[in-house]
Amino acid sequence: MITAHALTKRYGATTAVDGLTFEVPPGVVTGFLGPNGSGKSTTMRMIMGLDVPDSGSALIGGRPYAELAWPIREVGALLDAKAFHPARTARSHLRWLALTNDIPLGRVDEVLDQVGLTSAAQRRAGKFSLGMSQRLGIAAALLGDPGVLLFDEPVNGLDPEGIRWVRHFLRGLAAEGRTVLVSSHLISEMSMTADRLVVIGRGRLIAETSVADFVARSGGGAVRLLTPDADAFTAVLAAAGAEVAGDGDGSLRVEGLTAPEVGDLAAPRGLRIHELAPVTASLEDAFMELTQAEVEYRPSTAPGAVDAGEGER
Numbered sequence: 001m002i003t004a005h006a007l008t009k010r011y012g013a014t015t016a017v018d019g020l021t022f023e024v025p026p027g028v029v030t031g032f033l034g035p036n037g038s039g040k041s042t043t044m045r046m047i048m049g050l051d052v053p054d055s056g057s058a059l060i061g062g063r064p065y066a067e068l069a070w071p072i073r074e075v076g077a078l079l080d081a082k083a084f085h086p087a088r089t090a091r092s093h094l095r096w097l098a099l100t101n102d103i104p105l106g107r108v109d110e111v112l113d114q115v116g117l118t119s120a121a122q123r124r125a126g127k128f129s130l131g132m133s134q135r136l137g138i139a140a141a142l143l144g145d146p147g148v149l150l151f152d153e154p155v156n157g158l159d160p161e162g163i164r165w166v167r168h169f170l171r172g173l174a175a176e177g178r179t180v181l182v183s184s185h186l187i188s189e190m191s192m193t194a195d196r197l198v199v200i201g202r203g204r205l206i207a208e209t210s211v212a213d214f215v216a217r218s219g220g221g222a223v224r225l226l227t228p229d230a231d232a233f234t235a236v237l238a239a240a241g242a243e244v245a246g247d248g249d250g251s252l253r254v255e256g257l258t259a260p261e262v263g264d265l266a267a268p269r270g271l272r273i274h275e276l277a278p279v280t281a282s283l284e285d286a287f288m289e290l291t292q293a294e295v296e297y298r299p300s301t302a303p304g305a306v307d308a309g310e311g312e313r
């Protein structure tokens with residue numbers, strides 16, 4: 001379990017993390033979602049004791065990182081995929097980590113195997129592709145067999161096969177009962193990897209919820225209707241108080257009535273329905289809606305337009 005309470009971090013005039021409170025429970029993958037610059041990495045560094053909060057706390061199993069007796073055996077993290085000496089082999093990188101943390105050396109080959117690096121174990125890590133570096137970083141995080149794991153944008157720069165592998169791997173770790181926090185600025189990625197979401201913007205909490213609830217929150221209650229009787233239907237719907245708009249693909253978007261209400265209006269009038277369903281917003285729509293005010297940098301709408309947003313620096 002990770003617990004952040006009123007966590008705050010300032011860099012000069014920038015408040016990178018702003019009163020952030022959330023929990024990361026064991027047994028599920030918690031996605032840490034936010035636009036670039038929203039404070040994800042800063043939060044993860046504070047959890048890992050690499051940055052000191054200005055106020056608030058970040059606890060692992062109820063204790064700050066600095067108070068953990070054997071940190072590497074309680075929490076593992078992949079924060080920077082290139083955090084190794086480039087001239088060392090993958091195996092020697094893991095061996096010094098094991099030796100300095102009183103971890104049996106047999107563990108090194110175990111984790112190399114787990115991440116699929118056995119055949120590259122004797123190669124210099126500096127020559128690794130980004131995907132292989134990410135795997136080595138994950139191996140290092142797993143070395144102490146910790147119950148809590150943090151991964152900062154682990155799929156950035158990976159090819160589709162690598163992304164699939166990471167996704168599957170993280171889900172497996174959570175299924176073993178571990179606490180897994182994985183950050184991303186990619187909504188689609190989170191929808192496929194995470195069970196729960198902690199969504200932030202400009203360092204502040206926007207939502208802490210299941211992926212399903214997050215999407216449901218911004219469904220808007222619209223109904224999609226496909227009918228060959230569009231004109232007659234539109235008149236009936238309008239008379240019933242609904243707002244009707246063409247959706248471009250030949251279907252109608254109806255607001256102000258539920259799908260059953262639309263169907264019940266059609267039946268006595270003999271209006272034909274080919275498709276009728278509530279519109280579910282995508283996770284992307286939900287994210288855009290909720291983070292609109294929270295994006296740090298956005299292009300100005302017109303050349304020379306002045307953005308008065310407080311994020312301008």
Ligand SMILES: Nc1ncnc2c1ncn2[C@@H]1O[C@H](COP(=O)(O)OP(=O)(O)O)[C@@H](O)[C@H]1O
Nearest residue numbers: 011014016034035036037038039040041042043
């Ligand atoms: N070491 C630092 N010094 C100064 N500003 C920083 C530092 N680290 C992060 N920031 C600023 O804090 C904000 C949050 O950054 P970061 O935590 O890296 O966001 P994310 O990981 O969500 O992209 C940004 O405005 C960033 O420029």
Ligand SMILES: [Mg+2]
Nearest residue numbers: 040041042152
């Ligand atoms: Mg980051």
